Amino acid sequence: MARNARRLSSTSASAPRGTGQVRIIGGRWRGTKLAVPDRPGLRPSSDRVRETLFNWLMPALPDARVLDLFAGTGVLGLEALSRGAAHAVLVERDSGLAEALREAAAKLSAPAEVHAADALAWLDGRGDAFDLVFLDPPFADGLWARALDGLAPRLAPGAWVYVESPADVQPGVPPAWALHREGRTREVRYALYRTPGAQPTATLRPDDPPATTE
Known part of the structure; x- marks a missing residue:
């Protein structure tokens, strides 16, 4: 999710009132700032957390089909596209945020599909695998x-x-999923899992320790 936001253009002047900005930190759109309407409870993920996550994911990103399920600012899905993913679906129930996502995708000419829908209801429909x-x-x-x-x-x-x-909550993922890496800040636990069915892909050297982000 996201930090503050302004217009997409890195040359934009001041942010419109009622918006924040989030910055793509790597890949072909590195440094691009995305406009995000202010919403209560829209929780930021720090640049450092995202940088750690995408370092983990680097070999898995080329040509990947991506789902950003509770998209919010959409920065995770758009960051994945910036770093080589083939296509992203962003699902966000807030109509204002969804419209901002559509505008961001259009300005970037990003291969992204935005659904203004409840995430759980959207999952009940038929669709592609990710x-x-x-x-x-x-x-x-x-x-x-x-x-x-x-x-x-x-x-x-x-x-x-x-x-x-939250840092003190470990969601009950299916037992067959393998925990690949995890990290914590004072407020957040973030973890990457691999589901069964394919040969493992190493995304960190074996001697790399689990991440901790302050």
Whole structure:
């Protein structure tokens, strides 16, 4: 999810009132600032957390099909596209945020599909399977279990799933999922899992320790 926001153009002047900005930190759109309407409870993920996550994911990103399920600012899905993913689906129930996502995708000419829909209801529909899923729901709503259940038919063999939760909460992911890496800040636990069905892909050297971000 996202930090503050301004217009997409890196040459834009001041931000419109009622908006924040989030910055893409790597890839072909590195440094681009995306406009995000202010919303209560829209929780920021720091640049350092995202940099750690995408270092983990680097070999898995080329040509990946990505789902950003509780998209919010959409920065995780758009960052994945910036770094080589083939296509992203962004699901966000807030119509204002969804419209901002459409505008961002259009200005970037990004291969992104935006759905203004409830994430859990959207999962109930038929659709493609994904190689990479970002699961970062509103913390207050406690949606991890339902979202994880709904994801099962939407995962390609060997898919990667990123899960963000409060620092003291470890969502109950399926036992068959392998924890690849995890990190913590004072407020957030972030973890990357690999689902069964494909040969493992190393994304960190074996001697790299688990991440901790202050």
